[in-house]
Amino acid sequence: MSKTRLVGKSVPKIDGITLSCGMPKFVEDMPLKNPLCARILPSPYAHAVIEDIDTSDAEKLPGVLAVLTHKNVPRIVHTTAGQGYPEPSPYDTFILDRKVRFVGDRVAVVAAETPEIADEALSLIRVRYRELPSVLDPWKAMDPGAPVIHDEPEAYHPISAKYDPQRNLAAEVKAVAGDLAAGEKEADFLVEGTYHAHYAQHCPIETHICAGELDHNNRLVLYTSTQVPFHARRITAQALGIPLKRIRVIKPRIGGGFGAKQEVLLEDLTALLVLTTRRPVVLKLSRQEEFLSSRTRHQMFTTMKIGAKKDGSLTLMDMKVLSNTGAYGSHALTVMSNAGSKVLPLYRCSNIGFHGKTVYTNLPVGGAYRGYGATQSYFAQECLIDEMAEKLGMDPVDFRLQNHIRTGETSPIFKALGEGREGNEMYIQSCGIIECINLGAQEIGWREKRMSVREGRFRRGVGMCSLMQGSSIPDIDMGSVYIKINDDGSFNMNLGATDLGTGSDTIFAQMAAEILGVESEDIIVYSSDTDMTPFDVGAYASSTTYLSGQAVIKSAEAVRAQIFSVACEIWGVTSTEGMELREHCVNLSGKDPILLSKIACHSLYAHNQHQIAGNESHITKVSPPPFSAHFAEVEVDTLTGAVRVLKYVAAIDCGTAINPRLAEGQTEGAVANGISYAMWEQYVFNDKGRMLNPSFNHYHIMRTCDMPEIKTILVPTYEPTGPFGAKSVSEISINGGLPVLANAIYHAAGIRLKEGPFTPDRVLAALKKKGNG
Amino acid sequence: MKKNLKLQINGTWKEFSIEPGTLLLDLLRTAGYQGVKDGCREGECGACTVHIDGRPINSCTLFALQADGRSITTIEGLGNPDHPHPIQEAFVETGAVQCGFCIPGKIMSVKALLDRNPDPDEHQIREALSGNLCRCTGYVKQIEAVKLAARRIREKKGDHHE
Ligand code: FES
Numbered sequence: 001m002s003k004t005r006l007v008g009k010s011v012p013k014i015d016g017i018t019l020s021c022g023m024p025k026f027v028e029d030m031p032l033k034n035p036l037c038a039r040i041l042p043s044p045y046a047h048a049v050i051e052d053i054d055t056s057d058a059e060k061l062p063g064v065l066a067v068l069t070h071k072n073v074p075r076i077v078h079t080t081a082g083q084g085y086p087e088p089s090p091y092d093t094f095i096l097d098r099k100v101r102f103v104g105d106r107v108a109v110v111a112a113e114t115p116e117i118a119d120e121a122l123s124l125i126r127v128r129y130r131e132l133p134s135v136l137d138p139w140k141a142m143d144p145g146a147p148v149i150h151d152e153p154e155a156y157h158p159i160s161a162k163y164d165p166q167r168n169l170a171a172e173v174k175a176v177a178g179d180l181a182a183g184e185k186e187a188d189f190l191v192e193g194t195y196h197a198h199y200a201q202h203c204p205i206e207t208h209i210c211a212g213e214l215d216h217n218n219r220l221v222l223y224t225s226t227q228v229p230f231h232a233r234r235i236t237a238q239a240l241g242i243p244l245k246r247i248r249v250i251k252p253r254i255g256g257g258f259g260a261k262q263e264v265l266l267e268d269l270t271a272l273l274v275l276t277t278r279r280p281v282v283l284k285l286s287r288q289e290e291f292l293s294s295r296t297r298h299q300m301f302t303t304m305k306i307g308a309k310k311d312g313s314l315t316l317m318d319m320k321v322l323s324n325t326g327a328y329g330s331h332a333l334t335v336m337s338n339a340g341s342k343v344l345p346l347y348r349c350s351n352i353g354f355h356g357k358t359v360y361t362n363l364p365v366g367g368a369y370r371g372y373g374a375t376q377s378y379f380a381q382e383c384l385i386d387e388m389a390e391k392l393g394m395d396p397v398d399f400r401l402q403n404h405i406r407t408g409e410t411s412p413i414f415k416a417l418g419e420g421r422e423g424n425e426m427y428i429q430s431c432g433i434i435e436c437i438n439l440g441a442q443e444i445g446w447r448e449k450r451m452s453v454r455e456g457r458f459r460r461g462v463g464m465c466s467l468m469q470g471s472s473i474p475d476i477d478m479g480s481v482y483i484k485i486n487d488d489g490s491f492n493m494n495l496g497a498t499d500l501g502t503g504s505d506t507i508f509a510q511m512a513a514e515i516l517g518v519e520s521e522d523i524i525v526y527s528s529d530t531d532m533t534p535f536d537v538g539a540y541a542s543s544t545t546y547l548s549g550q551a552v553i554k555s556a557e558a559v560r561a562q563i564f565s566v567a568c569e570i571w572g573v574t575s576t577e578g579m580e581l582r583e584h585c586v587n588l589s590g591k592d593p594i595l596l597s598k599i600a601c602h603s604l605y606a607h608n609q610h611q612i613a614g615n616e617s618h619i620t621k622v623s624p625p626p627f628s629a630h631f632a633e634v635e636v637d638t639l640t641g642a643v644r645v646l647k648y649v650a651a652i653d654c655g656t657a658i659n660p661r662l663a664e665g666q667t668e669g670a671v672a673n674g675i676s677y678a679m680w681e682q683y684v685f686n687d688k689g690r691m692l693n694p695s696f697n698h699y700h701i702m703r704t705c706d707m708p709e710i711k712t713i714l715v716p717t718y719e720p721t722g723p724f725g726a727k728s729v730s731e732i733s734i735n736g737g738l739p740v741l742a743n744a745i746y747h748a749a750g751i752r753l754k755e756g757p758f759t760p761d762r763v764l765a766a767l768k769k770k771g772n773g
Numbered sequence: 774m775k776k777n778l779k780l781q782i783n784g785t786w787k788e789f790s791i792e793p794g795t796l797l798l799d800l801l802r803t804a805g806y807q808g809v810k811d812g813c814r815e816g817e818c819g820a821c822t823v824h825i826d827g828r829p830i831n832s833c834t835l836f837a838l839q840a841d842g843r844s845i846t847t848i849e850g851l852g853n854p855d856h857p858h859p860i861q862e863a864f865v866e867t868g869a870v871q872c873g874f875c876i877p878g879k880i881m882s883v884k885a886l887l888d889r890n891p892d893p894d895e896h897q898i899r900e901a902l903s904g905n906l907c908r909c910t911g912y913v914k915q916i917e918a919v920k921l922a923a924r925r926i927r928e929k930k931g932d933h934h935e
């Protein structure tokens with residue numbers, strides 16, 4: 001590619017300094033006039049019918065302005081999953097229902113003058129529940145006679161997908177390429193195992209929050225902490241049964257999302273309360289509610305069988321997945337499909353099978369979570385690949401190098417398995433996994449450390465895994481960008497793409513500035529306001545850089561063409577041939593450069609007046625995977641079972657890193673979350689389905705004092721379909737934690753952990769079982 | 774029954790009349806210091822960190838009345854985009870800011886650390902920041918930011934040792 005001026009440079013994040021100075025930017029900082037505080041009454045039961053609900057005392061309490069229950073809200077079935085329309089998630093949710101399906105499910109909501117009054121009002125609501133038998137074990141969800149969680153007649157799937165709520169089946173997908181029986185027969189060795197990826201929560205430091213008010217036109221304005229402003233507008237309109245045009249959704253800065261905020265959770269209630277009270281309303285989840293009632297990582301059991309010949313080639317990869325979506329089917333189909341589609345193509349194999357089922361249970365609700373199913377099933381695949389390498393007497397590095405997919409190759413899974421439907425055929429056009437593996441191995445000291453002696457109480461070991469993901473959903477995701485010039489030669493860029501702290505506003509400014517011959521600061525970015533910006537599906541599916549970035553390029557190029565036309569007018573030439581945008585000027589050899597401000601003023605005030613502006617959209621036919629190899633060194637204390645992660649290396653091919661520092665930051669954040677998930681995070685349930693540890697005191701996420709040394713290595717490749725050669729970077733690196741640490745622990749202590757987190761009790765139990773050898 | 778109190782916030786004395794149960798966090802936010810963030814209200818995330826008489830504290834763990842007569846510093850008292858504090862600059866330069874929600878609290882903890890120890894080692898930095906959770910960055914660049922800020926502040930004070 002030609003040399004770039006700004007792309008590939010670590011320019012500072014455009015909102016960095018104002019965020020560092022604490023300037024008000026988040027939903028809770030919005031200047032609302034006298035807002036009411038809303039609070040939700042949660043269900044104490046995992047499964048129950050609301051026989052009666054009496055809100056009269058709560059309503060009488062001075063300072064209470066609204067109490068909503070299933071009796072006085074619209075009953076329109078929908079999904080909370082913030083996906084494209086029609087959503088590939090079952091419609092099984094009402095704003096408020098007469099049935100509750102998990103501990104923390106919402107029963108009623110109040111709006112009051114103060115939080116104290118709202119809390120008191122909640123305590124005055126009298127509910128008579130009839131408890132129902134519940135399903136707390138996903139393996140038993142489909143047993144004959146199991147309690148039916150979605151027995152409401154309205155539940156249906158808006159796309160043609162297998163859906164059988166009478167059997168608690170939220171989704172099922174099967175895909176086969178080649179001949180599984182033949183693959184098994186050809187194999188000299190087989191390995192098989194079931195790996196359990198456990199419940200976890202995203203833990204954005206800002207919990208879910210939505211604020212709403214009526215504007216001067218009596219329209220509803222929602223400021224919401226969302227990754228999907230346009231889907232939030234559509235789903236809110238749908239759930240309330242009001243015209244979409246009455247709603248404006250604005251996403252200010254948001255305090256982290258990681259998938260949790262690809263969900264329309266609070267917008268419906270906030271909107272209803274605003275319309276009911278005609279007052280501004282703020283509805284914010286407490287940290288406890290965030291754990292109990294928002295969304296989680298789908299718990300998943302992945303059973304996989306891998307076959308290989310003596311020469312190390314793979315003959316069979318057969319994956320079966322049982323996914324637990326909890327009480328509602330948000331992302332039930334697509335997370336489960338991705339467990340196959342973003343994982344199985346990593347290795348060359350002609351006989352590949354995938355069979356996934358997602359079941360309902362009366363447990364917290366699954367949702368989108370960074371990694372989106374791949375995190376769950378990489379645990380199984382990458383541990384079993386290690387097991388196979390051992391059987392073959394091969395080094396795990398060499399075994400992977402022999403088998404992984406390469407540039408110019410395809411996998412039958414790309415076509416066979418998409419997001420809730422058939423996928424798109426795709427040939428890999430950029431792949432840096434060889435370099436990732438080699439550089440990562442070098443950084444961790446692989447060859448020496450694999451040979452080291454492991455004896456005594458403290459045993460050290462190293463492990464690795466390989467990973468891929470995708471970059472947006474082909475044929476579905478769309479991003480759109482509007483750019484216009486200002487008098488001084490600066491540009492407004494309005495786009496739907498949603499910066500959730502990732503820095504997308506910054507990298508888009510870099511891209512636009514690169515093409516328009518200005519600096520990033522000359523691009524004024526405004527994103528995610530459904531009244532003001534063109535459409536974008538939002539921040540999910542690793543699509544932002546790759547997809548919306550192309551829309552930025554197209555729009556900037558359209559603007560550039562118009563700038564050149566004006567330059568033609570000024571110079572009195574007929575052809576734009578040879579014109580260039582550089583240093584705030586249009587340049588043409590033999591002519592004096594024209595400042596962009598002059599172009600702008602000419603077009604706005606002088607002659608043939610018009611607004612130079614461009615608005616382009618982008619969709620994609622492919623979803624090119626970023627690749628990565630992770631390496632970790634751990635130390636196992638065989639006396640206490642404590643595992644210490646000493647060093648973690650993530651080598652990643654994300655194509656061109658538009659802003660290397662931000663790309664590293666994405667990787668480090670995802671790595672930290674992956675380690676934290678594998679080592680400490682877990683939902684502890686009692687036998688009634690209640691999570692017992694809904695606070696940071698009892699649900700441990702990584703702190704500075706827990707960190708291992710983390711090393712990120714960016715391995716540049718060039719993806720021809722991506723903006724300036726870029727692919728996605730945000731999700732992939734969360735997938736490594738479970739398998740790489742499990743493999744390292746195996747190397748250190750000879751124990752194979754198939755369930756996280758890798759706590760001392762689990763490690764000790766495994767050591768004991770092994771005979772502490 | 775409302776109670777009166779006086780606080781010196783970022784150098785200016787202010788008087789308030791509040792409900793006795795008001796948390797310092799809520800008082801500060803309502804008074805316009807919205808850089809003080811609310812991430813848990815349980816003393817577990819550090820997003821609400823401010824200084825009381827120079828010491829960092831989670832403002833959600835204190836009733837406002839407990840701070841009566843004391844001097845409070847919030848992130849707004851440290852710098853602004855036109856005149857940022859070196860710590861604020863270092864956070865931006867190193868890429869230590871992602872969503873930014875944890876950042877004001879974290880920077881207040883860093884400020885307290887560097888005030889009492891201008892040249893902290895890696896271990897001391899990790900200890901000092903362990904109460905400030907961040908879910909976005911993995912902390913790598915934040916620790917780099919602290920080291921950079923410490924060096925710059927030392928250099929500014931004419932102390933050139935590494
Ligand atoms: S809000 Fe005070 S520690 Fe979390």
Ligand code: FES
Pocket residue numbers: 205255256501869870871872873874875876906907908909910
């Ligand atoms: S930057 Fe988002 S929580 Fe720290």
